[in-house]
Amino acid sequence: xxxxxxxxxxxxxxxxxxxxxxxxxxxxxxxxxxxxxxxxxxxxxxxxxxxxxxxxxxxxxxxxxxxxxxxxxxxxxxxxxxxxxxxxxxxxxxxxxxxxxxxxxxxxxxxxxxxxxxxxxxxxxxxxxxxxxxxxxxxxxxxxxxxxxxxxxxxxxxxxxxxxxxxxxxxx
Amino acid sequence: xxxxxxxxxxxxxxxxxxxxxxxxxxxxxxxxxxxxxxxxxxxxxxxxxxxxxxxxxxxxxxxxxxxxxxxxxxxxxxxxxxxxxxxxxxxxxxxxxxxxxxxxxxxxxxxxxxxxxxxxxxxxxxxxxxxxxxxxxxxxxxxxxxxxxxxxxxxxxxxxxxxxxxxxxxxxxxxxxxxxx
Numbered sequence: 001x002x003x004x005x006x007x008x009x010x011x012x013x014x015x016x017x018x019x020x021x022x023x024x025x026x027x028x029x030x031x032x033x034x035x036x037x038x039x040x041x042x043x044x045x046x047x048x049x050x051x052x053x054x055x056x057x058x059x060x061x062x063x064x065x066x067x068x069x070x071x072x073x074x075x076x077x078x079x080x081x082x083x084x085x086x087x088x089x090x091x092x093x094x095x096x097x098x099x100x101x102x103x104x105x106x107x108x109x110x111x112x113x114x115x116x117x118x119x120x121x122x123x124x125x126x127x128x129x130x131x132x133x134x135x136x137x138x139x140x141x142x143x144x145x146x147x148x149x150x151x152x153x154x155x156x157x158x159x160x161x162x163x164x165x166x167x168x169x170x171x172x
Numbered sequence: 173x174x175x176x177x178x179x180x181x182x183x184x185x186x187x188x189x190x191x192x193x194x195x196x197x198x199x200x201x202x203x204x205x206x207x208x209x210x211x212x213x214x215x216x217x218x219x220x221x222x223x224x225x226x227x228x229x230x231x232x233x234x235x236x237x238x239x240x241x242x243x244x245x246x247x248x249x250x251x252x253x254x255x256x257x258x259x260x261x262x263x264x265x266x267x268x269x270x271x272x273x274x275x276x277x278x279x280x281x282x283x284x285x286x287x288x289x290x291x292x293x294x295x296x297x298x299x300x301x302x303x304x305x306x307x308x309x310x311x312x313x314x315x316x317x318x319x320x321x322x323x324x325x326x327x328x329x330x331x332x333x334x335x336x337x338x339x340x341x342x343x344x345x346x347x348x349x350x351x352x353x
Binding site for chain 2: 006010011013014016017030031032033034035037038039040047048050051053054057060061062063064065066067068069070071074075076077078080081082084085086088089090
């Protein structure tokens with residue numbers, strides 16, 4: 001930990017003071033923060049960023065870390081990182097549009113239209129069920145498909161018992 | 173090898189594959205360094221760190237390069253902006269994984285000090301110090317940084333930091349004189 005040679009009396013004075021500038025800092029955009037780090041902001045806007053940085057310990061650390069890194073030579077990145085990053089752009093998979101699922105459709109655009117979407121979905125389900133029931137339901141259609149090709153039971157039992165008819169049907 | 177400042181931003185934002193590849197090559201050392209530095213206190217595995225760095229690129233190109241399109245070369249250098257974006261993405265990534273840890277000897281004493289709640293703190297009146305003076309005092313006292321580091325951050329020389337600190341203390345002493353600060 002680095003220490004500036006500061007008189008104890010000054011440290012004591014600072015300890016007696018309430019944290020200055022703390023409260024609800026104005027949010028700082030990434031571009032403004034970068035411009036401030038580059039020293040490119042006009043004085044008034046720089047002061048606003050400095051107030052935000054002063055009031056937020058995380059921003060203070062970020063500013064110091066980034067200013068240290070930006071001024072020094074950097075080691076090469078692992079080749080895996082570059083290979084993986086390159087695959088993100090320019091491949092068919094990236095160009096293909098993803099088809100939204102039902103849940104994505106329901107939640108698309110946040111919660112604003114969720115009631116309308118749920119109502120639409122419920123109406124669709126009611127219409128589908130009604131159509132299904134009016135059509136005879138699964139049992140009737142399944143039975144028709146399963147037994148429709150077989151001869152009717154009444155036909156089997158309605159034989160006349162006439163031997164001539166029996167022989168005739170065999171072509172005799 | 174292409175430098176970051178040689179990247180054709182328009183082609184990059186339009187999704188040109190060759191420009192993207194050149195951009196990745198030019199930016200990977202910076203993004204890798206920023207992500208590693210930002211995640212140092214999270215004690216993540218090498219795979220997690222690479223995933224976090226990958227997340228930065230995903231963030232840049234997703235939704236038709238929406239984030240990249242917000243970059244304005246007239247306002248900040250591409251490397252500084254990328255460093256800010258990379259740090260922010262890396263910390264978001266790490267927060268989804270685990271809480272940061274910090275060795276006790278790296279924590280500034282000011283943060284470890286037990287606060288005496290019976291002593292009423294004196295409030296610095298608005299306008300007594302400038303934002304820059306407050307920022308410098310915070311770096312010197314709360315973060316326990318030295319003047320050279322603060323000077324580098326603020327693009328000023330260390331002597332200016334010391335004199336700003338001195339002037340701020342003079343104003344504080346003058347204001348609180350007789351108020352037993």
